[in-house]
Amino acid sequence: MEYVIEMLNIRKEFPGIVANDNITLQLEKGEIHALLGENGAGKSTLMNVLFGLYQPEQGEIKVKGKPVKITDPNIANDLGIGMVHQHFMLVDTFTVTENIILGKETTKSGVIDIKTAEKDVREISERYGLKVDPSAKISDISVGMQQRVEILKTLYRGAEILIFDEPTAVLTPQEIKELIQIMKTLIKEGKSIILITHKLKEIMEVCDRVTVIRKGKGIGTVSVSETNPNELASLMVGREVVFSTEKTEASPKQEVLQISGLKVKDSRGVEAVRGLDLDVRAGEIVGIAGVDGNGQSELIEAITGLRKTSAGTVKLNGKEIQNLSPRKITNSGLAHIPQDRHKHGLVLDFPIGENMVLQTYNERPFSKNGILNFKNIYNKARTLIKEFDVRTPSEYTLARSLSGGNQQKAIIAREVDRDPDILIAAQPTRGLDVGAIEFIHKRLIEQRDNGKGVLLISFELDEIMNVSDRIAVIYEGEIVAVVDPKQTTEQQLGLLMAGSGRKEAEEKANV
Amino acid sequence: MSSRFTNILIPVIAVFLGVLAGTIIMLVSGYNPIAGYSALWNGAFGDIYYIGEVVRQFTPYILAGLAVAFAFRTGLFNIGVEGQLIVGWLAAVWVGVSFEELPKIIHLPLAVLAAAAAGALWGFIPGFLKAKFRVHEVIVTIMLNYVALHVTNSIIRNVITDGKERTPNVAESASLRSPFFESITDYSRLHWGILIALACAIIMWFLLEKTTRGFELRAVGYNQHASHYAGMNVNTNIILSMVISGAFAGLAGAMEALGTFGFASIKGGFTGVGFDGIAVALLGGNTAIGVVLAALLFGGLKIGALNMPLESGVPNELVDIIIALIIFFVASSYIIRWFIERISKKGVK
Numbered sequence: 060m061e062y063v064i065e066m067l068n069i070r071k072e073f074p075g076i077v078a079n080d081n082i083t084l085q086l087e088k089g090e091i092h093a094l095l096g097e098n099g100a101g102k103s104t105l106m107n108v109l110f111g112l113y114q115p116e117q118g119e120i121k122v123k124g125k126p127v128k129i130t131d132p133n134i135a136n137d138l139g140i141g142m143v144h145q146h147f148m149l150v151d152t153f154t155v156t157e158n159i160i161l162g163k164e165t166t167k168s169g170v171i172d173i174k175t176a177e178k179d180v181r182e183i184s185e186r187y188g189l190k191v192d193p194s195a196k197i198s199d200i201s202v203g204m205q206q207r208v209e210i211l212k213t214l215y216r217g218a219e220i221l222i223f224d225e226p227t228a229v230l231t232p233q234e235i236k237e238l239i240q241i242m243k244t245l246i247k248e249g250k251s252i253i254l255i256t257h258k259l260k261e262i263m264e265v266c267d268r269v270t271v272i273r274k275g276k277g278i279g280t281v282s283v284s285e286t287n288p289n290e291l292a293s294l295m296v297g298r299e300v301v302f303s304t305e306k307t308e309a310s311p312k313q314e315v316l317q318i319s320g321l322k323v324k325d326s327r328g329v330e331a332v333r334g335l336d337l338d339v340r341a342g343e344i345v346g347i348a349g350v351d352g353n354g355q356s357e358l359i360e361a362i363t364g365l366r367k368t369s370a371g372t373v374k375l376n377g378k379e380i381q382n383l384s385p386r387k388i389t390n391s392g393l394a395h396i397p398q399d400r401h402k403h404g405l406v407l408d409f410p411i412g413e414n415m416v417l418q419t420y421n422e423r424p425f426s427k428n429g430i431l432n433f434k435n436i437y438n439k440a441r442t443l444i445k446e447f448d449v450r451t452p453s454e455y456t457l458a459r460s461l462s463g464g465n466q467q468k469a470i471i472a473r474e475v476d477r478d479p480d481i482l483i484a485a486q487p488t489r490g491l492d493v494g495a496i497e498f499i500h501k502r503l504i505e506q507r508d509n510g511k512g513v514l515l516i517s518f519e520l521d522e523i524m525n526v527s528d529r530i531a532v533i534y535e536g537e538i539v540a541v542v543d544p545k546q547t548t549e550q551q552l553g554l555l556m557a558g559s560g561r562k563e564a565e566e567k568a569n570v
Numbered sequence: 571m572s573s574r575f576t577n578i579l580i581p582v583i584a585v586f587l588g589v590l591a592g593t594i595i596m597l598v599s600g601y602n603p604i605a606g607y608s609a610l611w612n613g614a615f616g617d618i619y620y621i622g623e624v625v626r627q628f629t630p631y632i633l634a635g636l637a638v639a640f641a642f643r644t645g646l647f648n649i650g651v652e653g654q655l656i657v658g659w660l661a662a663v664w665v666g667v668s669f670e671e672l673p674k675i676i677h678l679p680l681a682v683l684a685a686a687a688a689g690a691l692w693g694f695i696p697g698f699l700k701a702k703f704r705v706h707e708v709i710v711t712i713m714l715n716y717v718a719l720h721v722t723n724s725i726i727r728n729v730i731t732d733g734k735e736r737t738p739n740v741a742e743s744a745s746l747r748s749p750f751f752e753s754i755t756d757y758s759r760l761h762w763g764i765l766i767a768l769a770c771a772i773i774m775w776f777l778l779e780k781t782t783r784g785f786e787l788r789a790v791g792y793n794q795h796a797s798h799y800a801g802m803n804v805n806t807n808i809i810l811s812m813v814i815s816g817a818f819a820g821l822a823g824a825m826e827a828l829g830t831f832g833f834a835s836i837k838g839g840f841t842g843v844g845f846d847g848i849a850v851a852l853l854g855g856n857t858a859i860g861v862v863l864a865a866l867l868f869g870g871l872k873i874g875a876l877n878m879p880l881e882s883g884v885p886n887e888l889v890d891i892i893i894a895l896i897i898f899f900v901a902s903s904y905i906i907r908w909f910i911e912r913i914s915k916k917g918v919k
Contacts, residue, residue: 363799365798365799384801384803385798385799385800385801386801386802387801389800389801390801395799397799402793402795402796403795403796403798403799404796404799405793405796406789406792406793406796406797407792407793408792408793409788409789409792413785417789417796417800418800418801420782420785421782426781426782429781429782429783430780430781430782431780431781431782431784431785
């Protein structure tokens with residue numbers, strides 16, 4: 060068997076920890092090889108070793124059978140290794156072509172020859188089925204399109220081996236489908252792919268083989284055809300994982316959140332929520348399903364007081380709360396797990412302990428007469444850290460130093476602990492691994508079982524289907540359907556999310 | 571290596587590198603660096619008179635440094651400390667010369683508070699514009715420095731006096747001068763203001779680190795979005811931060827007005843103390859204790875420099891160059907940090 064890349068017995072240490080311990084990864088030509096592991100298992104470290112950002116303490120890297128020393132990313136590029144980063148490295152104000160040629164510009168007597176470049180870009184994009192408009196500005200195109208630009212960048216530089224770092228984390232279900240198609244085309248054209256992910260469904264769908272790492276150690280490589288999601292999950296986590304979230308029947312009671320005729324404008328002044336009606340009752344989880352950009356963010360921001368509404372009412376326990384300040388809304392019994400934990404959820408440069416009292420610092424026992432009581436603050440933090448299993452060296456550690464999963468657990472601890480009547484959870488498991496997702500889902504259901512209302516917004520259909528008691532489908536700023544997850548399939552939901560009957564008809568026609 | 575230790579090490583190394591660079595410059599330009607530095611040291615600490623002068627110079631530096639540092643901790647860059655200091659200076663003198671018969675216990679606090687209030691008002695303007703209209707505070711504060719300079723000059727010439735270059739001296743009842751401090755420091759101009767400055771350093775530390783208001787100010791400084799989400803009023807905190815910062819700067823003006831000089835005169839240009847405050851805050855890592863230490867260094871350098879031409883023939887401009895180099899090395903602390911990390915990594919291996 061011919062391997063295009065072999066990473067043999069790689070060991071990488073950082074002061075105090077072994078990030079990679081004897082990991083072997085062999086990539087065959089023309090395969091899609093998954094690298095599977097929890098957050099913090101050492102996937103990124105391993106790929107950074109391959110990309111020349113870190114030097115391994117032990118082990119050997121071979122490219123096409125020849126031992127190589129990759130000491131910086133340029134060498135990796137020259138060897139035909141390209142990386143599609145999770146967070147795109149694009150200049151927003153440049154066009155697609157300008158971004159692709161950046162650093163490798165085609166010039167004609169010292170002046171950038173944008174025409175030839177555009178032609179080249181168009182040629183590559185057609186060859187691999189990556190439809191983009193070479194002259195469009197990055198800021199004007201969708202996230203899925205931006206990702207294609209990232210892929211084109213690596214191809215333009217002649218990459219033979221492409222590393223995809225959690226590529227589906229930011230995509231809508233439709234875009235994921237398209238990406239999978241693109242990956243298959245790339246393989247047909249003779250490229251090889253390493254796919255870093257912790258989404259088992261994607262692995263089962265596109266990959267040929269999987270290398271699993273757990274806590275820095277290589278667990279082994281298996282063929283996808285000989286395994287199943289359950290086995291992969293337990294390999295990754297090191298214990299059995301429950302997939303279908305276990306929960307009893309909901310017993311909904313009175314309405315805690317009532318939204319009627321709500322209209323909200325987005326930052327550009329365009330109406331993003333257009334007369335939306337929705338109720339959440341105590342003791343139930345309502346999931347909002349929808350493709351990103353159909354008014355979900357604006358809806359959450361309006362409910363939580365971060366954005367002004369232009370019409371309609373939001374009632375919490377019967378009292379109108381629209382356009383009140385976030386503090387007043389919070390104090391009337393609402394908690395919010397924000398979509399962007401770095402932007403809204405945490406003050407990253409505060410210790411994790413102080414983040415635990417971000418809303419309650421001015422209440423007793425955390426302060427008295429305007430003077431903070433750090434003893435009580437950190438006592439509280441210690442309790443929450445223990446109860447919610449937030450893994451942190453101490454309660455004084457800066458929030459910034461925690462892994463994404465633990466940051467999210469800290470936010471959930473803080474929000475759930477305030478014992479809200481309604482909990483707004485916006486993409487609570489984004490970017491987290493199976494173990495953390497399981498934990499968070501359990502907590503959401505626990506809230507429900509304690510007779511609280513939960514509003515869950517997620518782009519993951521699985522999550523919506525598994526956790527919700529009712530699903531409200533949002534499309535272009537309106538709730539277009541409310542369905543029972545037990546009597547709905549993902550396909551049906553997908554069609555509803557795509558909008559009208561017209562689209563439905565079109566899709567059927569295409570089949 | 572603990573980050574706390576690194577944070578202390580960086581300014582120390584920066585100062586050392588600045589001194590080293592000064593040595594090289596002295597050697598290159600044909601002066602004796604040992605004679606130069608010993609003249610600098612003698613000029614700052616060689617005599618009780620000089621020590622008194624250093625502490626006198628130290629006083630406004632503390633307050634100007636606190637002003638910059640306080641705004642900085644809330645995510646604002648107050649370049650207007652110079653202007654706030656100038657209006658504070660004028661306000662203190664104005665109150666100082668306007669009343670003749672007030673008892674000291676009323677007159678002096680009134681003059682000091684007037685300076686703080688004037689500075690606070692001068693800080694309020696950019697704070698308000700930032701909070702309401704998102705006008706960048708750097709631009710507004712720079713412009714307000716010029717407004718302060720020329721408006722105060724005009725008031726001195728046309729309102730307080732009748733076309734004169736300087737105001738009369740403030741009344742004894744509004745003066746910070748201390749015959750006691752003067753007598754123990756061989757008649758330097760050391761005054762009571764040092765106690766106010768040190769108290770302000772403690773106030774800043776307490777306010778930022780121990781109170782709910784400080785919690786909000788720091789949170790807003792690090793992350794406005796999260797602060798808004800958590801129910802804090804971001805705009806109020808921005809304005810408040812600039813007001814407090816301006817009040818510190820105004821007090822720095824009061825130190826000069828009521829302590830060092832006792833009058834205000836027409837200024838041809840800026841005093842420089844406000845701008846040095848930026849460097850003091852930077853060197854002190856924007857913490858109260860750091861600002862006090864950095865202000866002491868700046869005060870020592872400024873006063874000691876006066877002795878360098880007399881004792882060793884080194885031009886005192888050189889001291890300005892050394893100060894500039896120290897600031898340069900602090901500003902490029904990233905380089906020093908990088909070196910420290912490399913060295914400590916090798917130690918691990």
